[in-house]
Amino acid sequence: MNELTREQQERLARHAIQRAVARESDRFFDRAQSPAEKLRAVDLKRAQVHGLENIAYSTDRLSDIYDFLKKQMGRPGKLGQRWRRENVGQDLLSALSGLSREANQIARTVAAEYPEAIDDDASRRIHLELCREYLKHVAAHYQYGEAVE
Amino acid sequence: MSEEKKLPADVTRALNRLVTIWSDGDGYRQAVALAESHSHLLPKPVTHAQLNGLRNVVGAAPDPKTVKMFTDNQRDKAYRRGDLELRDYWAEVGTALTRLRESAQALWAEAGGEEVGLSKKEAKAARAQVHMGLMRAFVQHLVAHSLYLPATKGGS
Numbered sequence: 001m002n003e004l005t006r007e008q009q010e011r012l013a014r015h016a017i018q019r020a021v022a023r024e025s026d027r028f029f030d031r032a033q034s035p036a037e038k039l040r041a042v043d044l045k046r047a048q049v050h051g052l053e054n055i056a057y058s059t060d061r062l063s064d065i066y067d068f069l070k071k072q073m074g075r076p077g078k079l080g081q082r083w084r085r086e087n088v089g090q091d092l093l094s095a096l097s098g099l100s101r102e103a104n105q106i107a108r109t110v111a112a113e114y115p116e117a118i119d120d121d122a123s124r125r126i127h128l129e130l131c132r133e134y135l136k137h138v139a140a141h142y143q144y145g146e147a148v149e
Numbered sequence: 150m151s152e153e154k155k156l157p158a159d160v161t162r163a164l165n166r167l168v169t170i171w172s173d174g175d176g177y178r179q180a181v182a183l184a185e186s187h188s189h190l191l192p193k194p195v196t197h198a199q200l201n202g203l204r205n206v207v208g209a210a211p212d213p214k215t216v217k218m219f220t221d222n223q224r225d226k227a228y229r230r231g232d233l234e235l236r237d238y239w240a241e242v243g244t245a246l247t248r249l250r251e252s253a254q255a256l257w258a259e260a261g262g263e264e265v266g267l268s269k270k271e272a273k274a275a276r277a278q279v280h281m282g283l284m285r286a287f288v289q290h291l292v293a294h295s296l297y298l299p300a301t302k303g304g305s
Contacts (some may be wrong), residue, residue, distance in 0.1 A: 061169055063177045063286070067293035073298025076197070084301060121170055 006116045013110050013117030017126060020106040025133035036141030042085040047147065048072070052092075054138045057133045061125065061137060062096075065131055069093045092138075096131050103127035138148055156265060156275065159251040163260035164279060171256060172286035180290035183245055184298060186288050194235045199223070200292045203242070208289045213280045216246055242291070246284050253280035 004012070039049055055068045073089040074080060083089035103126040111118035156164075187195065206219045220243030227235035257263070257276050267275060 061172050061286075063173045063290060066177075067289055068295035074293070074298075074300040080300060090301060121166070124170065124173055126171040 004114070009114040009117040013114040016110045016113065017106060017129075020109070021126065021129050021133060022104050024106070024130055025137070028130075028134045028137045030031075031095075032137035033141050035088070035095065036138045036145060038086055038091070039138070039142050040145050040149075042082045042088050044082050044088070046143065048079075048083075049139050049142045053135045056128075056135045060094045060128065062128050062131065065096060066093060068097075096134065097132040097136060100127050103130055156262070160261050160265055164262070167260055168258045168279065168282045168286065171252065171283065172290075174248050175252070176283060176286050178246065178288050180287045181294045183241065184291055184294040187241075187295075188298050188302070190234060191295055194227075194232055195238055195295065197296065200295050204292045207246075207281075207284050210281065210284075212277050213247070213250065216281075216284055217243055219237055220246065233252065241263055244299065246287065249283040249287060250276075250280050253277075256283075 052065075052068060052072075056065050060064065069083075069089050069092060072080065072083040075083070100123070103123050106126050107118055107123040111122070114137075174295060184191075203219070203223075207216055210216045210219070220239050224236050224239035227233075227239060253276055257279050260261070262275060262279075265272075
C-alpha cells in the first residue's frame with residue numbers, strides 16, 4: 001500500500017468511501033421506514049418531505065440541513081406544529097446529526113488504508129453523503145406509503 | 150471585484166471550501182451557543198420579526214459596516230425603550246459578528262489570499278466579502294436555532 005502514489009491512494013479511497021456509504025445506505029432502508037410513517041401520520045405533505053430531501057442534495061453544508069429542520073420546527077401555525085408533533089422533526093434532526101458516528105468510522109477505516117488520501121474534512125463530507133442517503137430512503141418510504149394507502 | 154483584479158480560481162475554491170467547513174464547524178457551534186445563552190429572551194423580546202429582520206439585513210448588506218450599523222441601531226432602540234436585556238443581546242450579536250473579521254482574515258490567509266498580489270484596497274474588499282460570508286452563515290445558524298429553541302423546549 002505504501003508504494004501507491006498519492007493520486008492512486010485518492011482514487012482507491014474514493015471507491016472505498018463510495019462502497020462504505022452504499023453499505024450504510026442499505027442499512028438505512030429499514031431505519032428510514034419509521035420516520036417516514038411518522039411524517040405521514042403527522043400529516044406533513046409531500047412537498048415538505050421533498051423540500052428536506054432537496055436541501056440535502058443541493059447543499060454542501062450539513063448545517064443547511066439542520067437549519068432547515070430547525071426553522072420548520074420553529075414555524076408558527078399548523079406547519080410548525082406538524083413538524084413538532086410526535087417529535088418527528090427532532091427525531092430526524094437527531095438521526096441526521098447522529099450519522100457523524102458512521103461518517104467518522106468510515107473516514108478512520110479508509111484513512112488507515114490510504115493515509116495520504118484522507119484530509120481533515122473527509123468525515124464531514126462523508127456525513128453529508130450519509131444524510132443524503134438517509135433522506136432519500138425516508139422520502140421513498142413516505143411516497144410508497146402514500147401510494148399504497 | 151468587477152474591474153479590479155479577480156481572485157484566481159484555486160483561491161476562490163479554497164475560500165469557498167474553508168467557509169463551508171467553518172460554517173459546519175466553529176460557525177455553527179458559536180451561533181448555537183449565542184442563541185442558547187439568550188434562550189430566556191426567546192420568543193420575546195427577541196421576536197421572529199427581529200430575527201428575520203437581522204437575517205434580511207445581513208443577506209442584503211454590501212459590507213460588514215452596514216450590519217454593524219443595524220445591530221448598533223437595534224441596541225440603541227432597546228436602550229431607549231428601557232429594555233436593557235434586549236440592549237445587551239444586540240450588543241453581543243454585534244460583537245460576535247464583528248469578531249468574525251478575525252476568522253475571515255485567518256481563512257483568507259489559509260486560502261492563499263495574501264499571495265495573490267492584490268492592491269491594499271482590493272485585498273481589504275476581498276477580506277470584507279469573506280467576512281460577509283461568515284456573517285451570513287453565522288446569522289443563518291443563529292436565527293434557525295433561535296426559532297427552534299422556544300418552539301421545542303418550552304422557552305419563554
